[in-house]
Amino acid sequence: MKQINPKKVLLGLLIVIGVLLTLNIISYLNLYYNHLDPESLFFRKTNFDEEKNAPSIFSACLHFIASILLTIVGFSKLKIENSKKFWWSLSFVFLFTGMDELLRIHEKIGGSISNTYETSGILHFAWVIPYVLAVFLLALFIFKPLFKLPKKTVINFIVAGFLFILGAVGVEMLTGWHIEHYQLDETKLFRIPDTFILSTIEELLEMLGMSLFVYAILLFLKKYRLS
Numbered sequence: 338m339k340q341i342n343p344k345k346v347l348l349g350l351l352i353v354i355g356v357l358l359t360l361n362i363i364s365y366l367n368l369y370y371n372h373l374d375p376e377s378l379f380f381r382k383t384n385f386d387e388e389k390n391a392p393s394i395f396s397a398c399l400h401f402i403a404s405i406l407l408t409i410v411g412f413s414k415l416k417i418e419n420s421k422k423f424w425w426s427l428s429f430v431f432l433f434t435g436m437d438e439l440l441r442i443h444e445k446i447g448g449s450i451s452n453t454y455e456t457s458g459i460l461h462f463a464w465v466i467p468y469v470l471a472v473f474l475l476a477l478f479i480f481k482p483l484f485k486l487p488k489k490t491v492i493n494f495i496v497a498g499f500l501f502i503l504g505a506v507g508v509e510m511l512t513g514w515h516i517e518h519y520q521l522d523e524t525k526l527f528r529i530p531d532t533f534i535l536s537t538i539e540e541l542l543e544m545l546g547m548s549l550f551v552y553a554i555l556l557f558l559k560k561y562r563l564s
Contacts, residue, residue, distance in 0.1 A: 400435030461513025493553035504542025
């Protein structure tokens with residue numbers, strides 16, 4: 338782990354994000370101005386709101402990398418007290434969220450809820466209900482061990498978590514409200530500039546949050562892991 342430079346890793350991740358963002362924008366402009374089919378290969382493989390493509394696989398990989406690093410911390414001897422349950426629990430959470438990125442589990446859960454209950458406005462995407470509850474319960478569980486960590490690590494984790502949740506939940510809820518308020522045609526959301534911008538911001542915040550989280554774990558390992 339000593340050979341890994343956290344700053345270089347973060348820089349590399351930011352470069353990848355920049356490339357993916359550029360391709361996402363180019364593919365949308367091509368779709369919008371040239372009136373191309375959303376099923377075109379370039380659009381499907383680069384659009385942030387599509388699944389099983391370059392952006393979604395990259396996002397999933399960030400979660401899996403975080404899960405692996407958290408497991409490593411859990412097994413490591415540290416210069417400070419090591420709450421193995423804390424690290425392993427977080428590792429499991431990010432293993433699940435990585436699978437969610439690939440398989441869109443939250444959308445299936447949201448569909449089931451919408452078929453049973455009527456949700457609208459900021460709850461237009463019904464999956465946010467159980468996921469917000471899960472985040473709240475997780476926050477209660479990790480509160481004490483989190484704040485026993487070094488101050489810089491705590492700040493990095495909180496900032497990373499804030500960015501991720503702001504994108505994954507905050508922007509998603511705003512998008513749901515926007516769709517209903519302006520009565521947008523959900524079959525044509527890929528073409529609408531408003532929803533494209535919102536989905537891009539959402540995924541970008543998620544990627545940035547996860548990249549910062551990976552950086553924070555690497556930084557923690559570099560400073561507090563005993564060789």
